[in-house]
Amino acid sequence: MNDIEVAPGVEFPDTSDGRTWVAGAVIADPSGRVFAQRRSPTRKVFPHCWDIVGGHVERGETMVEGLAREVEEETGWRLTGVLAELFSLDWDPGDGVTRREVDYLVRVEGDLSAPRLEPGKHTEFLWVDDSTVHVLRDERDPGDYFITDIVQRGLDAARTD
16 A cells, blocks of 8 residues: 555544444546446445445454455556545434444546446446436435535545545
């Protein structure tokens, strides 16, 4: 993980504290757009909804290790930089286990026009900017726009990066 540049002021939580941690990657491209991928309709949590890259931090992993692994598994890209912490929240998808999610603005390397989406988990992708971020709200209850809000934070932070 020594080849991942971490911006000054970005700190990672201790993921060995027994909690269930989720690492979220808001991936920005060089033009300031943010990557989103659609979850497959068969997913248990948020089926057929747009999402950012991320997932559970595995036992023994640090937050940045989990972030790098999730980026690689879900896109085939390599995490090169963590630019900012954007958001954190506690949530329970209905299984009684509260997750502590932390989302970061990140940079990656690889063919940004051709992510390797996980078969069975994601069906399509989209690069969004301020004029298209609203499309991420489909299939969601209006009270559940937190992915759109997180992506908008990423767009705003990418402009100041």
